[in-house]
Amino acid sequence: MLNASTRTAALYDRVRRVIPPLEWPAFTDDIEAILDLKRQRNAVILAHNYQTPEIFHCVADIVGDSLVLARRAMTIEADVVVLAGVYFMAETVKLLNPDKTVLIPDTQAGCSLADSITAEDVRLLRRRYHGIPIVTYVNTSAAVKAEADICCTSGNAKTIVEALGVPQVIMLPDEYLAQNIAAQTAVKIIAWRGHCEVHERFTPADIRQLREDHPGVTVLAHPECPPEVVAEADFSGSTAAMSDYVGQKKPARVVLMTECSMSDNVAVEHPEVEFIRPCNLCPHMKRITLANIRTALEQNRHAVNIGPEIAGRARLAVERMLAI
Template identity: 80%
Template sequence: MTGAIPAAASLYERVRRVIPPIEWPAFTDDIDAILALKRERNAVILAHNYQTPEIFHCVADIVGDSLALARKAMAIDADIIVLAGVHFMAETAKLLNPHKTVLIPDVAAGCSLADSITPADVRLLRQRYPGVPVVTYVNTCATVKAESDICCTSGNALAVVESLGAPRVIMLPDEYLARNIAAQTRVDIIAWKGHCEVHERFTPGDIRELREAHPGLTVLAHPECPPNVVAEADFAGSTAAMSEYVGRIKPARVVLMTECSMSDNVAVEHPEVEFIRPCNLCPHMKRITLANIRSALEQNRHVVTIEAQIADRARQAVERMLAI
């Protein structure tokens, strides 16, 4: 039989090291449908580094950490944006692309950090610490961003904090990120008690056990991990920084102390590196699947909306971050 080779068939070589051959047929129909729907609807897919390889490497147009997605979203020439990630990321894409349709495949794809703080909490902190600027991690809902002076990500948090020229800042909502940044600056940082349900589970003991089991192991940790975990690691940085480190240093054997799919996605790019995988999954990221990305494009669901007054204030906080 002759004819065009299905698009999905040409993609398997890219992911064969991380997706077993027996699993691949389960993905091909959705991949082919999504690729066709993107063309038909002038749509693009933004995928966070924690998405599974069949999404990250086979249907996504723009990939990266939250900072990269925020920056690249501003230059997208498309009518529709599908955010393969969690809800706060879809809100950020909408803030920066107010005239485009932004879809989130599953509205329940949330975040423990975003759930840990409310706009009322921010207002009370401002009352307690009058005049102290508020730096809010992008892992928050738009209503919290709207109460903030400026946003940050794990990749630019130190630069954002020091850009304010203030002796003291409030940094929300990730306590561990705030404490890890506080160790790198003279700025007095007031932290909140929010934690990432993935990164808070890592311990120094985990790293010591991994080093014992895998001699010569290089350990990279995300700054949402507890400070004692960061102290045990060889390097700490955002998901983008970890990926860059692997590409630049090319350690023979590495472990990424972060969400499980990150290792699979970086491994595709670096077949010469052995990845040890401590598999802590984010239940929210894993709500995004090829099937519901396809449904989002077929049925125009679920459309992300933000009240105009909230959006204007939240956008200012994000744009101040992007200007640094």
């Protein structure tokens, strides 16, 4: 077994392009402790693409977008799962692993989309639009999922909408994702007016300025961005799709119109690509740190629990998505 200093030195070799050497010593004690705690507790860490590189590349066992994490959660054999992401993601993991201990390092790691709609809102929509299927983005609470017919992610939303085989669906809560999917399908989409506080701030003018300042830059935009931003971009897709695009196309110079840490994490894998980094920070994702991941494992906090009156129906909406 590698000793602690050798182990962390090997990890730093991986992230040295995105973490300055002066910052690295501040991370090593927590990284070493987390790696030991994972072994002692038979624990795994799931990290979303928006986590910082010292989490994403140095302590996480499974990384990806919300769809990847949801799928991989179904095959987890560990006793304890720590979700390095936001609360709705931890709920989704718990739904799919009801017998496991699922921990979220900070219960205040929320989401503007999840906060934009309640279960009562969904019930009202169902009464108003009787008989129209309700597709809910995974960026929602378990209580909202329990009121929906099926879930979707930004990576599979079009597939889910079309797989229902109906002329019209309700898609919530992200208005821009719904509008961007509506532009790709003949299915009529009724949208809710929720927005991601990270992606709604990007503008077409931002992209035009980037092209002026960085000639030849390839612009990739997340579909939570406004439709006019997606229209200005060279490609739009989920975080996983953006990462795959960089790996497959290998643009000489690229900008990812999404959360800040995404570029750092993809850059680690593609040193030959120049990443331009105008980004918007997600304050919720940044509530997750090495320190509170360590505390979560040491003190078994904060365990995610979902009442049975919600869990069964919410799980069904997620499982219907994963079955398609």
